[in-house]
Amino acid sequence: xxxxxxxxxxxxxxxxxxxxxxxxxxxxxxxxxxxxxxxxxxxxxxxxxxxxxxxxxxxxxxxxxxxxxxxxxxxxxxxxxxxxxxxxxxxxxxxxxxxxxxxxxxxxxxxxxxxxxxxxxxxxxxxxxxxxxxxxxxxxxxxxxxxxxxxxxxxxxxxxxxxxxxxxxxxxxxxxxxxxxxxxxxxxxxxxxxxxxxxxxxxxxxxxxxxxxxxxxxxxxxxxxxxxxxxxxxxxxxxxxxxxxxxxxxxxxxxxxxxxxxxxxxxxxxxxxxxxxxxxxxxxxxxxxxxxxxxxxxxxxxxxxxxxxxxx
Numbered sequence: 001x002x003x004x005x006x007x008x009x010x011x012x013x014x015x016x017x018x019x020x021x022x023x024x025x026x027x028x029x030x031x032x033x034x035x036x037x038x039x040x041x042x043x044x045x046x047x048x049x050x051x052x053x054x055x056x057x058x059x060x061x062x063x064x065x066x067x068x069x070x071x072x073x074x075x076x077x078x079x080x081x082x083x084x085x086x087x088x089x090x091x092x093x094x095x096x097x098x099x100x101x102x103x104x105x106x107x108x109x110x111x112x113x114x115x116x117x118x119x120x121x122x123x124x125x126x127x128x129x130x131x132x133x134x135x136x137x138x139x140x141x142x143x144x145x146x147x148x149x150x151x152x153x154x155x156x157x158x159x160x161x162x163x164x165x166x167x168x169x170x171x172x173x174x175x176x177x178x179x180x181x182x183x184x185x186x187x188x189x190x191x192x193x194x195x196x197x198x199x200x201x202x203x204x205x206x207x208x209x210x211x212x213x214x215x216x217x218x219x220x221x222x223x224x225x226x227x228x229x230x231x232x233x234x235x236x237x238x239x240x241x242x243x244x245x246x247x248x249x250x251x252x253x254x255x256x257x258x259x260x261x262x263x264x265x266x267x268x269x270x271x272x273x274x275x276x277x278x279x280x281x282x283x284x285x286x287x288x289x290x291x292x293x294x295x296x297x298x299x300x301x302x303x304x305x306x307x308x309x310x311x312x
Contacts, residue, residue, distance in 0.1 A: 002056070003064045004149070006072035012153040015076065017056035034140035036087050047103050048084045049111055049145070055080035057146065059118070077120055079147035083107060084140075092130070092141050092244070094234035098312060101227035108145075108251065109215035109223070115147045116256040123148040123155055123255050131246025133272045133279055143249070151255055159255070162262055170207055170264035182302040185232045189225035192233050194302035199292035201274050202240070202301050204233050206267040213254035213263045228312065233269060235310040241276040248272075 001018045033039035057078025067073045085104055086096055093101060108126050115124050128143035129136040151159065161169065177183060177193050184204065185192035192206045206229050212218060218226070237245035248270045254263035274280045274295055286292050 002058070002062055002076040004074040004076055006074075008070060008072070010153070013074075013150045015056045017076065032089055032138065032140050034082075034084060034138055034142055035089050045084065045087050047086060047100065047107060049081050049107055050084075052080035052082050052144065057148070074149075077149040079115060079118075079121070079145070081111065081145040081147075083111070083126065083143045083145060085143065086141055089140050092234065092238075093128070093230055093249075094238045094245075094311075096141070096231070098224075098227050098231055101230055102224050105215065105218075105223045105226055109218070111145055112215050112253065115145075116259075118147070119257050120149050121147045122151055122257055124253060125152070126251040128247075128249040130249070131244065131272075133246040134248050136246075155252070155255065158252070159260065159263070162260070168211060168262065168264055170266060171211055174207055174209060181299060181306065184236060184302060184305045185229045187225045187229055189219075189222040190229040192229050194298045194305065196298055198294055198298040198301065199286075200270045200272070201280055201294060201296035202237070202269075202271045202305065203294075203298075204269040204305070206230070206233065206269075208265045212265050213259065213261060214265065215253065217265075230267075231312060232310045236305050236308040237269075237271065239309045240304060241273070243276070246272055 001016055003016050005014045005016055006012075007014060031038070036044040057076050057080050059077065059079055061075035061077050064073060064075055083104070085091070085093065086100055111126070112124050115121055124145065124147050126143060126145045173195070174191055177191070177196075180193075182193045182196070183191060184194065185206075187209075189209055190206055191209060192204055194203060195205050206226070208218075208222065208226075210222070212222075215223075234245075234247075237247060250268045250270065252263075252266050252268070254260045254265075272279045272281070280295065
């Protein structure tokens with residue numbers, strides 16, 4: 001079963017996809033389907049992207065029986081891709097060389113440029129799930145990309161906020177945070193900080209200093225600085241509790257077809273850890289209302305992350 005179903009109560013689209021149940025989960029290294037020569041890639045590779053074997057969205061979705069009641073449905077049009085960060089099974093963003101992360105930024109740019117050519121694609125969302133705590137099904141360092149035929153609900157809330165705010169909220173946040181203790185990376189083109197309004201205990205946002213909307217608008221220097229920022233943030237995460245730190249990394253660009261020039265490119269890291277051993281689970285209040293309860297003061301989280309070591 002593959003189709004989109006509309007929720008008239010919240011005005012959001014839900015993706016129904018039984019294919020995702022078939023994906024392999026956390027195999028041992030010898031059976032890793034993402035390692036060279038095993039399943040997905042029959043030859044060695046450095047960094048690559050390919051279509052997800054178990055997609056929730058496809059450019060050629062199966063036909064559906066249209067609903068004729070209060071319920072609305074649609075074909076599962078879109079694209080789901082897997083983006084391999086490296087062929088090294090035991091690596092990660094925190095351990096990869098800056099040059100490898102820089103190449104990854106160029107891949108994200110390439111996939112954005114290619115997918116935005118499809119007029120029915122409305123939002124392109126690269127992301128990484130790291131760790132079993134956030135549902136990662138594979139250990140091998142990789143991310144994914146979803147190209148949606150609609151604007152996801154949280155993105156729509158950003159768009160609505162942009163429409164109400166006089167100026168750019170992210171530009172103003174950067175100005176307000178300059179020189180504060182909340183900054184954990186202060187680069188020429190990118191800044192990483194624990195936001196004043198953090199929802200997760202060790203949430204970190206990475207903002208472009210220049211007001212840009214897409215990877216495709218970045219200069220080469222900006223792409224390199226973004227790679228450095230990602231390396232610093234993820235290596236600080238790993239050194240914080242001296243273990244592999246789980247997180248959700250979400251990359252926010254402007255919608256496409258049409259684009260929004262007032263959308264400010266940014267990346268959010270949402271880790272589930274409350275401390276070294278405890279996980280902050282999303283319970284009823286947060287899942288049902290989007291009203292998050294953060295058990296750690298953002299300034300305290302920033303102090304811990306500033307003290308954490310990092311490698312370049």
